[in-house]
Amino acid sequence: MHKSLPTVSTTYLPFRLRLLAILGNSEGLNLEEDVQSLRKLGNIVEIKLLEEPSIKELYRILWREKWDILFFAGHSDSEEDLKTGSIAINSQESLNLQQLKFTLRNARQNGLKLAIFNSCDGLGLANALVDLRIPYIIVMREPVPDQVAQEFLELFLQKFSKGISLHKAFRKAREQLEYLEHTEYPGATLIPEIVQHPTAQPLFWSQDSTGQPEQTATLVWWKQYRKIALATALLLGLVASVFVVSPYSEFLCEPIGNCNVQVTERSINKTLGEVTKLNNEAKSIAEIEDALDILNSIEENINTLAPENQVYIDYLNLRVTLVKRLDMEKNNQQLLIKTEKIAQQVRDETNQDSTVIEMRKAVKELFRARQELQEIKPDSLFYIQSTERQQDYAGIIKIFEKKIEEKCKVPVDWQPRC
Secondary structure, eight states, X not given: OOOOOOOOOOEEEOSSEEEEEEEOOOTTOOOHHHHHHHHTTGGGEEEEEEESOOHHHHHHHHHHSOOSEEEEEEOEEEOTTSSOXXXXXXXSXXXXXGGGHHHXXXXXXXXXXXXXXXXXXXXXXXXXXXXXXXXXXXXXXXXXXXXXXXXXXXXXXXXXXXXXXXXXXXXXXXHTTHHHHTTTOTTGGGSEEEEXXXXXXXXXXXXXXXXXXXXXXXXXXXXXXXXXXXXXXXXHHHHHIIIIIHHHHHHHHTTTOOHHHHHHHXXXXXXXXXXXXXXXXXXXXXXXXXXXXXXXXXXXXXXXXXXXXXXXXXXXXXXXXXXXXXXXXXXXXXXXXXXXXXXXXXXXXXTSOOOHHHHHHHHHHXXXXXXXXXXXXXXXXXXXXXHHHHHHHHHHHHHHHHHHHHHTOOOTTOOOOO
């Protein structure tokens, strides 16, 4: 008898989980909104709130008690190499995460599945926590305004607590920040970032007290009629094993003798082909993220194959390609936002009676913006936008050059310094 195909394992947080919320140095920040977002979860979360704790107090609480989620809000920063970072736990003391190495490792062994840092410049924090094998980490890539951090946290917790996967809850919450990009905070959707340890399984929040996901109508129906279904399946199986399946199975698996691996490889190969197509035809960052989500779903099956298998190698190569492309596209999107902000400031100046020095400064800024946009490659999602903006900026530069030329027309016997 052959073993059944391996299934994708899933991790569930308990229905009533334990969350440690650390509120660090709050100078210039409004952390009360973060606390309110946590409390809106109600009795499905047991929250321990530490406001500007001492180093000793933080160590003690992490060692003595078990936590499912670790939350930090306050000030933080990353080292230049992004390998680690520090958090300001109170107005006088900061901690580098390397100083919490053994403490956080113990917390992970005691069940810590998710760390959320609603603070600035968190990529170094994420890298340090991945090294400690914390399954999932959510950080802010750059300095983050209060409103963006607060809106994201509330949206994410609302969605994740409803039973959808961590990745999907994160993506939906980030996408809903889009309205802020058109008001006060350009690039708001690019600031939150999720980092996953390679061995982490898909993470869900249980929807009932048994620690399992919410039962669907299909599952309830199956429980009611499974005896009849199993009896029918058993009868059909016995008949098929005598007349059909056995000889066909032997034919397929000879001489390897491991039909399970062959079927797994074929299934994964088909999925990798679909992911490759999705990546090649992607028209948005969200579609690239969808491709990565599909790879996450087949990771458990991949781990059942030997590393020398070509399927295993193809999977790793595709994953690296997708992650690199996602990073590249996010950088390209940030570049478009940055250059457009510069161009808008320059456009505003075209309607004013600017001095020659101001106009030349504006031209210099636009030249630099055009040069940066030329770094976007033709296979990027944003290539067409970048070329259109280069032409647009060239038009603005011509207007300024004409104005400069007009302002510099003076009598021949006097040469201005402009």
